[in-house]
């Protein structure tokens with residue numbers, strides 16, 4: 001990624017001024033920021049069994065009536081991206097726009113999420129899969145109820161088992177707490193590597209982009225989280 005483009009992404013995050021103002025010794029050198037992530041092996045087609053599992057999952061989510069949200073949603077929103085992505089981003093639940101379009105994070109928060117991903121060299125659909133804890137929109141964008149999460153989270157568990165990501169980035173309190181089975185506040189879950197599930201997948205927590213839209217002063221901390229996640233990812237991929 002060239003420096004001008006990186007500056008654009010950081011500006012979209014509201015971070016350009018902060019980055020430029022830091023004393024030179026504390027600034028990550030531009031080449032390190034701009035370095036692309038390892039491309040990884042060339043994608044091969046999904047094997048027939050995995051493809052069939054994805055199809056079944058998609059069909060089940062589309063027809064799901066396991067919680068009352070099915071009555072008010074337009075459609076179930078399974079997820080979007082590379083089914084073999086090394087990065088999995090997990091948010092909370094579809095909002096109004098996601099419910100309409102059938103894709104996670106396509107509203108204003110999604111635009112910020114895309115800018116956050118681009119700032120660390122990722123792009124929607126390329127080496128990233130984006131999903132939510134809930135596949136159906138809670139009316140009025142209220143928080144998911146525990147019983148809705150219990151009904152829905154097996155779909156996310158199946159997605160994770162199919163994707164087998166190298167790193168999960170949980171954005172926001174709802175995703176973080178439900179994936180980690182914790183009720184700790186988000187601030188206490190940031191800044192370290194957790195592990196998820198039987199495969200012990202490394203999991204890092206950061207702020208939800210919708211929160212960052214409401215509290216732009218926190219973008220600086222989100223940027224720290226993203227750099228931390230990128231560093232952990234690099235260690236994981238260079239170690240293996």
Ligand code: URA
Pocket residue numbers: 091092093094095098103104105106107109110132210
């Ligand atoms: N917020 C989320 O957590 N997920 C979406 O898909 C959209 C907004």
